[in-house]
Amino acid sequence: MPTLVLSTAGKTLHLTCTAQQSVLEALTTAQIKISSACAGHGFCGLCKITLKAGVVSQLTAIEQDKLSQSQIAQGTRLACQVYPGSDLTLTIENTLNTLSWKRLSSLDKILLNEQDSYAIALDLGTTQLRLSLWNLTQQRRVMAWLIFNPQYQFGADILNRLTAAQSLDNATEMLLLIQQAIKKIIRVIAKLIPLAQLKKLYVVGNTAMLALLAQKNYLSLLNPTYWSQYLDCTITNVSAWQTALGLTATTDIATVPPLAGFIGSDLLAGLFSTGLMRDTRCRLLIDFGTNSEMALWDGSKLWISSVPGGPAFEGCGISCGMPVGEGAIYQIAAPSSSNWDYKVIGHSKPLGLCGSGLVDVIAHLISTRQLQRNGRFTTKEAKEISLPLSATVALAIKKQDIDIFQQAKAATGAAIVQLFKQSGVPLAAIETLFVCGAFGQFLTIENAQAIGLLPPLAAEKIQLYQNSALKGCELLLSRPQSLGSLSEIRAKTTLLNMSYVLNFDECFVENLYLQPMQF
Amino acid sequence: MLTKIITAYNEAVFDTDRDQALEIIHQAVAEGITPEDIVFKVVIPAMELMIKSISEDFDANLAQHFMASQIASQVTDEMVAKFQTSPHVVGTVILGTSHGDMHTLGKRIVSGCLRSLMIEVVDLGVNIPAEQFVEAALTHNASVIAISSMMMHTARSELGCLKVREILKNKNLEDKIKIVVGGAPYRWDPHLYQAVQADAWAEDGITAGKVIKELIMEMQK
Incomplete structure (x- = not known):
């Protein structure tokens, strides 16, 4: 052998x-x-x-x-x-560091003592887990961490995970992977506060992640009938969970219920933290990811949709792509066409482009006319273009990479356009656009607008909003009565399934072009 | 003159420049070229050229297929409306995504190509039960049911293609109606189409046009 x-x-x-x-x-x-x-x-x-x-x-x-x-x-x-x-x-080349939690925000030592009550907020994403220790008494964050979702080995997107979960062994394994990851961070937390002071652990996430966590109803999500229905993701065996995580019986563990099959409680939490519905002014939230969710508040009603953006925004399927993490090039400026400046996450040598780096590359290639708006290289015979980053960084973009990105962009772009059409809200009425998701945090807004990824709003109306779901989960820990307003939100919500929207196909094709979004 | 139009139109389609393509066609009509000639001598050959280039080019770009097939179907629709007599239709196809599958986009290329190849398309939409496929085929006297699945579990599902086959078998329709499948999972596993008991499969939307047309021609012999 x-x-x-x-x-x-x-x-x-x-x-x-x-x-x-x-x-x-x-x-x-x-x-x-x-x-x-x-x-x-x-x-x-x-x-x-x-x-x-x-x-x-x-x-x-x-x-x-x-x-x-x-x-x-x-x-x-x-x-x-x-x-x-x-x-x-x-x-x-790309080792997957699922073993260690990384710091997301630094430790606020003033918030540590023996008397205060604490809680844990967890945003259980398909790609990443974000978790914070929350001081309930003072209503402030002590510290936050993030880690890659260790379920990644069962597939990058929800459908692959659900398909894998058709085997009970896999489903159990996926639950254990999450519990082990949480347990690791709880050991760290135990050094900061007495665990008996930990009163709650709330989890927000997309419906599939929550259903897998609760080990119930997850297979229903393979059937579209359930996408627009409420699905029970309640954790019932709390004491087994407490044991598995090394917590005491004082910690209540619960999932925040999703709105519907394809609208998770991560989006709901994002609505709370951004204050999307706080008054009668129109606002839009776009959470880019493997599945991209968008919510449009028209002053009295909420219009929500979700489209599979494809994992391209997470660098998946792209020859020079990688997820947001150590070694990822996340921003590129092009002062001249032969010499680009780049920024890389962490201290390692650049390994590839994450989604926002890819957006910059495509925008620069368009503006220097090396790439046409239909996605074809101007030099017809070229199969790839080497990126002028530095002598030691040999990265090239292939025409297939452009193709995959175009399709992801077209799906989200078409959904955004249709959300405006269906709700009747004019673009000019939007007071704020919140761009959420790991992909959103490093976006160069004008580049994203030039290739039609974001709608053409004035830059001051666009907020790159980080950790929206985690922040929302913290708010829910402090104000559990907000959970009561979930049914109120549900009553105000119209879910738009783009598969049933007439002319979505035409709109998708229009949005394949790498040009500003047309309304 | 027609040669010049063909060259200019092919170039516009290759550049996926819809405005240019439409302008060329409109000018040709203004200069006296019949809508029939435009469809049969300009649009269909251009589509066949594209089919050929795609079957030879491994790196073919899907986004550009979407754009090109939209142009072709838009031009065809516009011209067919101007035909003196209704065109000879090669055959009819029932198209839809399988039960449980909400992916609408793969179908779009198939539909555009087929219509520009003068094959009538009845698009049932997404998440179509097996019974509805067969009923529609009988109502429209269609000889092919084309089922698109974008996910492995919907391709393999007992409620999808396998069920359509079962119904055709029970109703003794297997000689009259053929099943063609397509979509990503069939590319992952080239034998999958046999496992789900389809008659044929196509690798992408544009080859689907070719496969379906050949199947219809074969059955009409």
């Missing part, structure tokens, strides 16, 4: 692999953390490895599609496509 010699995180590991196993299967079996979001089908392009030595199967058509020429020249392959023909020496 071939041996894989793997250098990762400063260590060298030796794994065995059968000739019938792909390298990805061998790595996953050995529980090596590697980014992968499509269960080895070859669509996400995230499981990049670099071969240093050894004989392997030939480059597949999928790899030619997903890797740039410079990546191929460097020996980069997709682990799911590679079968060993001898012992191999390799490194992993």
